[in-house]
Amino acid sequence: MAATSSFYSIVAGVGAGTGRSVALKFAKTYPVALLARTPESYVSVVREINAAGGKAMGVSADVSSEASLEEAFAEIEREFEGKRLAAAIYNVGGRFVRKPFLELTREEYAAGFQANGVGFYLFAQATLPGLLASVPDAPHPPSLIITGATASLRGSATMSSFASGKFALRATGQSLAREFGPQGVHVAHAIIDGVIDIPRTKDWPVNGGAPDGKISPDAIAESYWYLHTQPRSHFTQELDVRPYVERF
Amino acid sequence: MAATSSFYSIVAGVGAGTGRSVALKFAKTYPVALLARTPESYVSVVREINAAGGKAMGVSADVSSEASLEEAFAEIEREFEGKRLAAAIYNVGGRFVRKPFLELTREEYAAGFQANGVGFYLFAQATLPGLLASVPDAPHPPSLIITGATASLRGSATMSSFASGKFALRATGQSLAREFGPQGVHVAHAIIDGVIDIPRTKDWPVNGGAPDGKISPDAIAESYWYLHTQPRSHFTQELDVRPYVERF
Amino acid sequence: MAATSSFYSIVAGVGAGTGRSVALKFAKTYPVALLARTPESYVSVVREINAAGGKAMGVSADVSSEASLEEAFAEIEREFEGKRLAAAIYNVGGRFVRKPFLELTREEYAAGFQANGVGFYLFAQATLPGLLASVPDAPHPPSLIITGATASLRGSATMSSFASGKFALRATGQSLAREFGPQGVHVAHAIIDGVIDIPRTKDWPVNGGAPDGKISPDAIAESYWYLHTQPRSHFTQELDVRPYVERF
Amino acid sequence: MAATSSFYSIVAGVGAGTGRSVALKFAKTYPVALLARTPESYVSVVREINAAGGKAMGVSADVSSEASLEEAFAEIEREFEGKRLAAAIYNVGGRFVRKPFLELTREEYAAGFQANGVGFYLFAQATLPGLLASVPDAPHPPSLIITGATASLRGSATMSSFASGKFALRATGQSLAREFGPQGVHVAHAIIDGVIDIPRTKDWPVNGGAPDGKISPDAIAESYWYLHTQPRSHFTQELDVRPYVERF
Numbered sequence: 001m002a003a004t005s006s007f008y009s010i011v012a013g014v015g016a017g018t019g020r021s022v023a024l025k026f027a028k029t030y031p032v033a034l035l036a037r038t039p040e041s042y043v044s045v046v047r048e049i050n051a052a053g054g055k056a057m058g059v060s061a062d063v064s065s066e067a068s069l070e071e072a073f074a075e076i077e078r079e080f081e082g083k084r085l086a087a088a089i090y091n092v093g094g095r096f097v098r099k100p101f102l103e104l105t106r107e108e109y110a111a112g113f114q115a116n117g118v119g120f121y122l123f124a125q126a127t128l129p130g131l132l133a134s135v136p137d138a139p140h141p142p143s144l145i146i147t148g149a150t151a152s153l154r155g156s157a158t159m160s161s162f163a164s165g166k167f168a169l170r171a172t173g174q175s176l177a178r179e180f181g182p183q184g185v186h187v188a189h190a191i192i193d194g195v196i197d198i199p200r201t202k203d204w205p206v207n208g209g210a211p212d213g214k215i216s217p218d219a220i221a222e223s224y225w226y227l228h229t230q231p232r233s234h235f236t237q238e239l240d241v242r243p244y245v246e247r248f
Numbered sequence: 249m250a251a252t253s254s255f256y257s258i259v260a261g262v263g264a265g266t267g268r269s270v271a272l273k274f275a276k277t278y279p280v281a282l283l284a285r286t287p288e289s290y291v292s293v294v295r296e297i298n299a300a301g302g303k304a305m306g307v308s309a310d311v312s313s314e315a316s317l318e319e320a321f322a323e324i325e326r327e328f329e330g331k332r333l334a335a336a337i338y339n340v341g342g343r344f345v346r347k348p349f350l351e352l353t354r355e356e357y358a359a360g361f362q363a364n365g366v367g368f369y370l371f372a373q374a375t376l377p378g379l380l381a382s383v384p385d386a387p388h389p390p391s392l393i394i395t396g397a398t399a400s401l402r403g404s405a406t407m408s409s410f411a412s413g414k415f416a417l418r419a420t421g422q423s424l425a426r427e428f429g430p431q432g433v434h435v436a437h438a439i440i441d442g443v444i445d446i447p448r449t450k451d452w453p454v455n456g457g458a459p460d461g462k463i464s465p466d467a468i469a470e471s472y473w474y475l476h477t478q479p480r481s482h483f484t485q486e487l488d489v490r491p492y493v494e495r496f
Numbered sequence: 497m498a499a500t501s502s503f504y505s506i507v508a509g510v511g512a513g514t515g516r517s518v519a520l521k522f523a524k525t526y527p528v529a530l531l532a533r534t535p536e537s538y539v540s541v542v543r544e545i546n547a548a549g550g551k552a553m554g555v556s557a558d559v560s561s562e563a564s565l566e567e568a569f570a571e572i573e574r575e576f577e578g579k580r581l582a583a584a585i586y587n588v589g590g591r592f593v594r595k596p597f598l599e600l601t602r603e604e605y606a607a608g609f610q611a612n613g614v615g616f617y618l619f620a621q622a623t624l625p626g627l628l629a630s631v632p633d634a635p636h637p638p639s640l641i642i643t644g645a646t647a648s649l650r651g652s653a654t655m656s657s658f659a660s661g662k663f664a665l666r667a668t669g670q671s672l673a674r675e676f677g678p679q680g681v682h683v684a685h686a687i688i689d690g691v692i693d694i695p696r697t698k699d700w701p702v703n704g705g706a707p708d709g710k711i712s713p714d715a716i717a718e719s720y721w722y723l724h725t726q727p728r729s730h731f732t733q734e735l736d737v738r739p740y741v742e743r744f
Numbered sequence: 745m746a747a748t749s750s751f752y753s754i755v756a757g758v759g760a761g762t763g764r765s766v767a768l769k770f771a772k773t774y775p776v777a778l779l780a781r782t783p784e785s786y787v788s789v790v791r792e793i794n795a796a797g798g799k800a801m802g803v804s805a806d807v808s809s810e811a812s813l814e815e816a817f818a819e820i821e822r823e824f825e826g827k828r829l830a831a832a833i834y835n836v837g838g839r840f841v842r843k844p845f846l847e848l849t850r851e852e853y854a855a856g857f858q859a860n861g862v863g864f865y866l867f868a869q870a871t872l873p874g875l876l877a878s879v880p881d882a883p884h885p886p887s888l889i890i891t892g893a894t895a896s897l898r899g900s901a902t903m904s905s906f907a908s909g910k911f912a913l914r915a916t917g918q919s920l921a922r923e924f925g926p927q928g929v930h931v932a933h934a935i936i937d938g939v940i941d942i943p944r945t946k947d948w949p950v951n952g953g954a955p956d957g958k959i960s961p962d963a964i965a966e967s968y969w970y971l972h973t974q975p976r977s978h979f980t981q982e983l984d985v986r987p988y989v990e991r992f
Contacts (some may be wrong), residue, residue, distance in 0.1 A: 155422030164416035171415035174403030212977035219978035233956040234963035239983035460729035467730035482715035487735035651918030663915035664908035670899030
């Protein structure tokens with residue numbers, strides 16, 4: 001764990017799964033700020049990192065609220081004063097609404113875009129200036145890493161809310177990769193195609209209950225770290241991941 | 249021109265280009281309702297169709313406003329009382345914002361989704377019940393046809409607003425195709441990859457000024473009619489179109 | 497049926513399904529040459545067209561044999577002397593081998609490419625000069641239309657032979673579209689995603705036996721004709737087709 | 745460098761670029777067999793690895809010749825007797841033919857498939873049994889890693905030979921991933937989208953001569969190692985890589 005680096009990282013969307021693992025992984029090198037809607041999502045992770053000799057802070061924020069996010073970033077900058085941003089991870093799931101289209105309210109339909117479109121817009125606006133500023137000195141190309149899903153590539157029946165949000169997120173990620181890549185910032189998109197192995201999915205009968213039939217969130221964290229440490233001559237814009245037994 | 253069919257069609261997004269050509273084409277078989285923000289966009293097309301012996305009505309509406317759209321559909325139903333819906337075409341461009349990401353306001357970013365996400369959600373909510381009801385008797389499978397763009401497949405630099413809206417539209421179209429296709433409604437998505445030949449683009453130096461280097465809107469209308477008349481054993485979900493000289 | 501046009505068309509891969517329907521459709525406008533491995537595949541179609549007042553000839557050929565194809569084209573040119581080529585359709589299925597990879601012989605693996613790679617290369621070499629020559633005068637842009645499949649986009653388990661052939665065919669089609677499109681020849685690729693309704697598939701329990709659950713070959717023929725008649729300002733390079741009840 | 749592991753690895757397609765870097769990287773953990781057409785391609789790499797305390801052997805082979813490959817594998821098995829296969833990397837470029845389609849001979853057209861279709865078929869046939877046998881005990885899931893290119897996704901004008909080969913390779917890789925993934929073998933495909941920084945490309949004016957404007961082959965080797973070490977709950981099937989300044 002590294003409490004003293006002059007660079008820090010931010011993970012938006014921290015809970016018991018990917019966000020936690022990513023925070024633990026990046027905390028080995030950089031102090032890390034954790035964003036989640038409520039403290040319950042991050043307090044134990046913050047404690048875990050700090051207890052291990054790392055440095056973490058948690059901030060409650062609603063990523064789709066400009067005011068909330070502004071306040072959160074002000075707090076982060078106060079806490080990490082003098083440090084510069086090395087990596088920003090957008091791992092926000094958002095509300096997952098799955099119902100027949102004609103029963104879907106406008107608000108439910110837009111929830112996907114609210115979390116994965118507007119939320120990512122605000123997060124990227126808040127982090128890109130810092131990432132750009134770090135380009136000359138950061139140990140690795142400053143990175144903006146995005147969590148996608150099966151629904152980033154496929155609009156399934158009854159999934160228009162989630163899929164339209166994830167498609168929009170992917171579009172925005174591509175657009176930023178093309179604009180900021182040449183400036184030295186690495187924008188990468190991971191398609192997580194499968195169920196993640198977290199407490200909530202413990203009893204889900206995934207892939208016939210095969211061992212390792214759910215994606216290890218620690219393995220996702222390794223992926224994100226690998227993406228972050230790629231040199232600029234070799235940026236991955238997109239990769240997929242799924243369990244060996246997943247049908248695709 | 250057919251003023252007397254017991255089925256009618258709706259075209260949202262009528263101006264001097266695709267919408268006009270599609271309205272003229274569909275008016276040969278069905279009465280047609282034209283939606284646009286302001287009467288200037290549709291009055292001459294309505295006049296043209298009615299003068300030719302067809303039947304058209306124009307309605308001013310903001311597709312991303314629930315209230316405005318509700319009012320518009322009430323008016324259409326009054327006017328076309330007793331007729332049933334055969335085809336609904338969503339051809340809304342929306343505001344096209346192209347600027348460096350860090351200069352893009354939240355409202356500008358969301359404008360793409362507002363037009364191509366929320367607007368299409370509202371349009372599909374308003375038309376799918378009618379399309380479903382027409383399945384048993386309509387001469388062709390009732391159709392919901394969507395206008396996409398190059399940006400439906402690619403998030404270019406400085407295009408995050410438009411691309412995220414078009415990606416979201418495509419996701420939603422796929423989702424509806426998978427939900428409503430098996431119920432007999434044909435949901436199709438056309439990727440218009442090139443500049444359309446309309447008065448506004450007259451002087452654009454496209455494809456080196458090659459003859460036919462811009463897409464004929466009448467040809468797009470033929471495509472949409474072809475999609476509409478496909479039998480249910482053979483639905484096209486997606487096709488692309490571009491001028492012969494377009495780079496891709 | 498049109499026996500007297502000064503343009504003719506060629507369909508490679510004629511049997512009881514798509515090839516037959518396409519030949520009948522194109523024969524309404526152009527004399528048509530039918531290619532198949534053995535006369536049994538084309539004699540009845542040739543008879544049907546000629547009996548209806550059209551003009552058709554059948555030629556036996558192995559599309560992956562240069563010598564066989566050369567002979568076939570010499571025969572076609574003799575028969576249609578003075579006519580020019582308006583459309584060439586490549587509808588060759590090839591041998592469909594589906595087995596565990598480690599049981600697949602080299603010859604079986606290569607069979608997919610033999611039919612859909614080499615066969616299409618030879619067919620395109622034989623027809624493109626004629627299509628190019630017809631550009632200035634043909635009633636529609638001279639067309640090279642290719643039959644793809646689900647396997648054009650997806651390499652399924654145990655399908656490496658067929659998928660590698662169909663992927664290669666799609667690659668070659670894209671390459672030709674980009675090279676010959678700007679010269680006025682329309683190269684289009686159709687992804688046929690579903691079982692075609694032909695005598696051989698009569699008892700296949702497709703889509704739960706739903707009515708119209710298999711693709712009508714006549715509808716495919718309409719598609720190909722639609723592609724052929726598109727103006728050069730509006731070329732479709734790729735479209736998919738599937739039954740309304742097909743999962744995708 | 746690790747000369748004593750009970751597992752070994754194979755790299756097909758070794759020269760001054762990716763193959764060399766991959767061999768050096770994998771040699772840190774496993775003895776490695778290097779395949780190339782002629783000794784000039786591998787002797788210096790073999791010497792470099794052995795001098796550093798690793799273990800490498802070079803074998804001359806033509807991957808598209810069954811006899812040649814059989815002999816090569818027999819030699820490898822003799823040399824590495826008692827060791828089991830942990831990773832096989834297919835990095836064969838093949839002959840790159842770029843010319844107008846109508847000037848392309850059949851043999852030139854088929855050269856792409858010969859190298860990337862048949863060659864990969866033979867390589868996969870030769871290595872999959874060994875990879876499967878290693879599943880229970882290998883330190884990481886046994887891996888079959890494939891080098892793709894821009895042309896794996898796009899058939900450019902005048903590139904039908906290379907693109908059809910790379911499309912076929914990708915199809916075959918997907919097919920193997922779906923068949924052998926559930927058995928524990930990791931089949932991954934990397935899309936190398938850019939010019940690789942090797943002696944031969946030293947003076948190529950790529951990306952305006954920008955620093956790091958060509959892909960570092962060592963970075964590709966890191967990618968392949970990262971793919972190899974992914975746990976089976978989290979297999980990447982496909983990733984892309986390109987320089988930060990590359991247009992895409």
